[in-house]
Amino acid sequence: MDYLLHILIVALINIILVVSFNILLGFTGVFALCHAAFYGVGAYTVALLMKSGGFSFFPAMICAVGLTVCCSLVIAIPGLRVHWDYMVIFAFSFQMIIYHVMMNWMGLTRGPQGIPGIPPASVFGFEFESKPSFLLLCLVLCSAVVFFVRRIETSSFGLVLKGIKDDEVAVQSIGKNVTLHKIVAFAVAAGLAAVAGSLIAAYISYISPGYFDLHMSVFVVIALIFGGVGRIPGAALGAMVLTALPELLRFIPYLPSTILGGTRDLIYATILVFFMLYRPQGLMGKARQ
Amino acid sequence: MDLILHLLVDGICTGARYAILGMGFALIFNTQRMFDLSFGGIYTWSGFALWILATQLGLEIRLASGMALVFCFLLSYGVQKVYMSRLRKRSASAVSVMLGSMAIMMMMEAIAAIIWGGEIRAGRTGDAGIYKWGTIQISDIKFYTLLAAVAIFFSVRYLFMKTALGVNARAIASNPLLSRVVGLETEKIIIFTTCFGSAIIGLDAILVCADTGVYPAIGFQSMLIAFMAVMLGGIGSFAGAFIGGLLVGFVRTVAVLQFPTLWQELVLFAILFLIIAFRPNGLLGIKDWKSEV
Numbered sequence: 001m002d003y004l005l006h007i008l009i010v011a012l013i014n015i016i017l018v019v020s021f022n023i024l025l026g027f028t029g030v031f032a033l034c035h036a037a038f039y040g041v042g043a044y045t046v047a048l049l050m051k052s053g054g055f056s057f058f059p060a061m062i063c064a065v066g067l068t069v070c071c072s073l074v075i076a077i078p079g080l081r082v083h084w085d086y087m088v089i090f091a092f093s094f095q096m097i098i099y100h101v102m103m104n105w106m107g108l109t110r111g112p113q114g115i116p117g118i119p120p121a122s123v124f125g126f127e128f129e130s131k132p133s134f135l136l137l138c139l140v141l142c143s144a145v146v147f148f149v150r151r152i153e154t155s156s157f158g159l160v161l162k163g164i165k166d167d168e169v170a171v172q173s174i175g176k177n178v179t180l181h182k183i184v185a186f187a188v189a190a191g192l193a194a195v196a197g198s199l200i201a202a203y204i205s206y207i208s209p210g211y212f213d214l215h216m217s218v219f220v221v222i223a224l225i226f227g228g229v230g231r232i233p234g235a236a237l238g239a240m241v242l243t244a245l246p247e248l249l250r251f252i253p254y255l256p257s258t259i260l261g262g263t264r265d266l267i268y269a270t271i272l273v274f275f276m277l278y279r280p281q282g283l284m285g286k287a288r289q
Numbered sequence: 290m291d292l293i294l295h296l297l298v299d300g301i302c303t304g305a306r307y308a309i310l311g312m313g314f315a316l317i318f319n320t321q322r323m324f325d326l327s328f329g330g331i332y333t334w335s336g337f338a339l340w341i342l343a344t345q346l347g348l349e350i351r352l353a354s355g356m357a358l359v360f361c362f363l364l365s366y367g368v369q370k371v372y373m374s375r376l377r378k379r380s381a382s383a384v385s386v387m388l389g390s391m392a393i394m395m396m397m398e399a400i401a402a403i404i405w406g407g408e409i410r411a412g413r414t415g416d417a418g419i420y421k422w423g424t425i426q427i428s429d430i431k432f433y434t435l436l437a438a439v440a441i442f443f444s445v446r447y448l449f450m451k452t453a454l455g456v457n458a459r460a461i462a463s464n465p466l467l468s469r470v471v472g473l474e475t476e477k478i479i480i481f482t483t484c485f486g487s488a489i490i491g492l493d494a495i496l497v498c499a500d501t502g503v504y505p506a507i508g509f510q511s512m513l514i515a516f517m518a519v520m521l522g523g524i525g526s527f528a529g530a531f532i533g534g535l536l537v538g539f540v541r542t543v544a545v546l547q548f549p550t551l552w553q554e555l556v557l558f559a560i561l562f563l564i565i566a567f568r569p570n571g572l573l574g575i576k577d578w579k580s581e582v
Binding site: 029031083090097101221262269 | 385388389391395399400402403406505552554555561562565566569
């Protein structure tokens with residue numbers, strides 16, 4: 001039962017991540033493999049503020065979101081002005097830079113040893129220490145994020161984003177500032193990823209750079225493509241299924257633990273290989289005309 | 290002084306390695322103008338092919354290297370024919386080509402990790418030969434790497450500038466639709482240049498396997514380096530990829546003088562970051578190519 005709750009909590013956190021990434025790849029058509037970097041910046045900020053700064057959960061989370069948005073602007077402002085090919089590499093290198101900073105800035109992040117002993121989240125004196133209570137917190141924040149992204153999708157801002165995905169020049173021709181819209185979308189997605197990061201830091205109470213490497217960024221992309229690009233329910237479905245799937249591997253007898261990681265990667269890669277070829281819009285996505 | 294000289298030589302040798310990677314990727318990228326990353330998986334497998342042929346089957350190392358190179362070409366032809374070609378036909382979107390090829394790379398690396406585990410496997414047992422000039426000394430593999438880099442540079446340039454195939458490939462790069470209209474078999478040419486590029490990259494894998502050894506995730510590492518070399522030197526330029534690779538290797542080695550080893554990688558990425566931010570066409574890149582939206 002405890003194990004099931006654990007998977008549910010992780011799945012909810014991943015839903016926040018994938019739904020926020022959907023704003024980029026799904027709505028705007030911006031491809032940036034650096035979502036785990038924002039996730040990591042959020043998690044580390046919350047961890048350090050709560051452990052050393054004595055902040056409680058929500059103020060720390062707000063600071064994390066602020067810092068992550070600033071980080072995202074550092075790459076969005078130069079990166080989104082140039083062609084998307086450059087943006088791919090740009091986001092890639094940002095992901096690597098953040099990872100290396102986490103690994104090597106011993107004074108702040110303690111490098112590969114990670115930060116242990118992050119205090120549990122508490123709101124007005126109530127501590128979300130037990131798993132069911134934390135699940136509740138995740139559920140509330142996850143629904144808030146999904147609701148927020150849904151509002152973006154139906155707003156005029158969201159319509160412009162979708163227009164950018166289909167035909168950038170056309171959107172430009174009706175007087176919309178394409179670059180500004182992209183930058184705002186990027187910042188919003190990064191901020192929401194920081195929310196997921198805050199949750200994971202408060203939940204597992206120990207973070208290390210390994211959680212926020214390129215594999216995580218790739219996981220987010222695969223989950224979105226599996227569920228359906230551009231569709232919020234699809235993104236949520238993809239996050240849930242792909243979180244639960246590797247856990248099933250643990251129940252296969254005679255599978256040595258040394259090849260567990262390889263098998264998980266193989267499953268993800270196979271899913272992506274077949275989806276790109278036969279159903280690039282994902283399970284719930286709409287085919288493009 | 291001796292240390293600096295040693296680092297300089299080492300920097301040039303590492304740079305030559307990266308220049309090979311950069312040129313291979315440039316050959317792939319300059320023709321199809323899409324991120325076909327399947328070469329990362331082919332890199333891993335070519336390295337492991339040499340390891341199996343040379344140490345497990347006990348073949349002579351030169352013969353084994355040749356066979357590994359052929360295997361690498363065939364493997365990349367297979368990947369192109371079975372998967373990438375279909376993917377390109379189905380959806381011309383650059384994002385899906387990138388993601389699909391990335392998935393192929395992940396798949397090949399994961400299979401290698403499952404079969405052979407994560408340890409480093411070296412293709413050569415026994416001592417390395419050493420060449421000496423005064424105080425400078427380099428191992429024979431590093432010397433071959435230098436030779437190979439220069440040879441590849443000139444032969445690829447010749448191939449692209451002088452032969453009919455090269456002219457066709459450049460035509461496809463500058464306008465794929467028009468090339469099809471005038472009757473070029475674009476897909477065939479793309480497959481051939483991609484296999485050729487992958488073979489160049491596979492050659493680097495073979496040299497690395499003989500020198501220090503390979504492990505499953507090395508394909509991904511080399512992909513990053515190839516990216517950097519091409520971006521630094523400039524998209525669309527072979528000389529750029531060559532110089533970019535040299536620079537990346539040089540910076541990486543010489544950075545040890547100024548920065549702690551741990552920050553070496555960060556220095557590289559920071560340079561790449563600044564290059565894209567302030568000079569997105571790279572050092573020698575073609576000016577008008579898609580630098581603005």
